[in-house]
Amino acid sequence: MQALQNPLPPGPKQHWLLGTGIQQVKNPLRLLLRGHQRHGDLVHFNLFEGPTLLVCHPEHAQQVLVENVRKYRLLGPESGNGGPLLGRGLFASRGDFWMRQRRLVQPAFHRPRMGPMVAGLVRGIERTAERWEPLARSGARVDLLTEMRQLVISTLGESIFSRDVYAQNEPLRGGIDLITRDMHGPRDSLVTTVLGLLRMLPGRRRRFMAAIQGLNSALYALIAERRQAPDVGDDILGMLLGARDPQGEGMSDQQVRDELVSLFVGGHEATAVAATWCWYTLARNPEAQQRVRQELAEVLRGQPPSEATVQQLAYTRAVVEETLRLHPPAWRVTRQAREEDRIGDWTVAPGTLVVVSPYILHRHPSAWEEPERFMPERFLAEQRERRQQRLAYMPFGAGQRLCIGNHYTLLLITTALATLMQRHQVRLSSEGPVRAMSGSTYRPRDGLMATLHPVGSAS
Numbered sequence: 001m002q003a004l005q006n007p008l009p010p011g012p013k014q015h016w017l018l019g020t021g022i023q024q025v026k027n028p029l030r031l032l033l034r035g036h037q038r039h040g041d042l043v044h045f046n047l048f049e050g051p052t053l054l055v056c057h058p059e060h061a062q063q064v065l066v067e068n069v070r071k072y073r074l075l076g077p078e079s080g081n082g083g084p085l086l087g088r089g090l091f092a093s094r095g096d097f098w099m100r101q102r103r104l105v106q107p108a109f110h111r112p113r114m115g116p117m118v119a120g121l122v123r124g125i126e127r128t129a130e131r132w133e134p135l136a137r138s139g140a141r142v143d144l145l146t147e148m149r150q151l152v153i154s155t156l157g158e159s160i161f162s163r164d165v166y167a168q169n170e171p172l173r174g175g176i177d178l179i180t181r182d183m184h185g186p187r188d189s190l191v192t193t194v195l196g197l198l199r200m201l202p203g204r205r206r207r208f209m210a211a212i213q214g215l216n217s218a219l220y221a222l223i224a225e226r227r228q229a230p231d232v233g234d235d236i237l238g239m240l241l242g243a244r245d246p247q248g249e250g251m252s253d254q255q256v257r258d259e260l261v262s263l264f265v266g267g268h269e270a271t272a273v274a275a276t277w278c279w280y281t282l283a284r285n286p287e288a289q290q291r292v293r294q295e296l297a298e299v300l301r302g303q304p305p306s307e308a309t310v311q312q313l314a315y316t317r318a319v320v321e322e323t324l325r326l327h328p329p330a331w332r333v334t335r336q337a338r339e340e341d342r343i344g345d346w347t348v349a350p351g352t353l354v355v356v357s358p359y360i361l362h363r364h365p366s367a368w369e370e371p372e373r374f375m376p377e378r379f380l381a382e383q384r385e386r387r388q389q390r391l392a393y394m395p396f397g398a399g400q401r402l403c404i405g406n407h408y409t410l411l412l413i414t415t416a417l418a419t420l421m422q423r424h425q426v427r428l429s430s431e432g433p434v435r436a437m438s439g440s441t442y443r444p445r446d447g448l449m450a451t452l453h454p455v456g457s458a459s
């Protein structure tokens with residue numbers, strides 16, 4: 001058995017002091033990719049965070065995230081408290097408390113609840129479609145990443161609160177904007193995320209804390225207003241307020257606040273990035289774009305998508321899924337070994353960080369033919385069934401901690417493309433491949449510049 005001769009799988013050469021730290025700062029995803037190309041399916045690194053194993057085979061990913069899930073823990077404090085921003089929301093909480101919360105929050109995202117959400121999504125997306133009207137007439141240049149961030153915030157507001165809280169609520173807007181810039185701004189990188197270095201600088205920390213306070217007062221006011229209403233409603237906030245555990249206990253205001261923040265913070269950036277990548281892949285694949293337009297014309301006949309019609313947009317949805325394969329915003333999922341495990345022939349020592357990278361799995365040759373090729377057909381019903389290894393595709397993670405917003409995200413982006421593409425054409429300002437960065441999300445590094453045009457215009 002190899003582990004007996006050599007306890008560590010192969011990996012790149014390391015600097016005696018810095019390990020692979022310099023490459024990690026420059027481009028963490030490239031470091032992992034090269035490691036995989038040169039050393040195979042299990043690679044050892046010395047990252048800033050400590051000894052790390054990169055797991056590249058879908059079956060090994062399945063072992064870490066699903067089968068042996070008890071042997072691995074999430075990063076972050078064992079208390080399950082994510083600090084002043086995340087509190088004890090789903091993202092940070094652990095153990096029995098997390099399980100209780102997951103059961104309370106999950107019903108708001110069950111598949112049968114998605115259909116009725118379409119009307120609210122369309123309301124949110126229409127605001128972008130209308131804002132784009134004059135811009136399209138003048139052929140204006142926009143940054144699609146900024147546009148999609150705004151669209152997603154607006155639609156999340158509709159789904160959670162049944163209104164455009166972002167536009168209507170200044171403290172909430174200020175809070176979200178600052179937190180977004182802080183967490184996903186241009187300086188965001190693996191290192192700053194993990195070490196929180198920037199947040200330690202006093203001025204920055206003060207601004208961040210003030211933004212959290214503004215956000216909290218806005219959220220508590222929205223919660224109080226709803227609790228006093230005759231009916232809590234059936235949007236996501238209403239579902240959270242009405243949820244009861246088996247003992248009949250509901251959530252405190254603070255817990256509802258923490259879950260709302262987890263949904264906003266967790267949901268908004270990755271979804272905006274994914275929607276941006278969809279514009280990118282469509283622009284670079286005119287045949288696919290043409291097929292989407294044809295499907296929209298046949299199914300929607302010029303009408304906004306509805307609960308019934310959005311289900312029929314199989315190809316458009318396949319475009320979203322294939323885009324998430326090639327450009328997964330959550331490019332890595334990290335765990336830490338709690339106890340010893342064996343992966344393949346190797347021993348994983350307690351304390352080792354284990355990185356599973358959807359970006360790498362989504363290209364694994366054992367699971368994908370022509371992995372670099374954009375082929376939405378892979379996700380149409382017939383072909384989907386042929387895929388054997390479940391974790392060869394995991395843009396939303398896997399196992400217990402699978403993203404709670406997975407169905408919602410696919411619905412949101414499909415509805416957004418359907419609504420906007422019926423009215424507007426998007427042309428990228430540059431034809432070449434975009435430069436991507438892998439920080440808290442995998443995204444276009446400098447946004448994605450494009451010009452807008454009315455549908456059917458030649459120029």
Ligand code: HEM
Pocket residue numbers: 090091102262263264266267268270271274328329330333334395396397398400401402403404405406408409
């Ligand atoms: C393209 C969009 C999205 C991507 C790529 C994504 C990705 C992920 C991934 C990979 C995880 C698991 C992390 C881990 O295992 O360590 C996760 C968890 C989570 N996501 Fe998403 N997500 C997206 C959209 C959303 C949306 C729209 C929401 C909410 C409205 C959301 C809420 C959450 C929450 C609350 C968790 C924590 C679940 C738990 O631990 O129980 N996400 N997401």
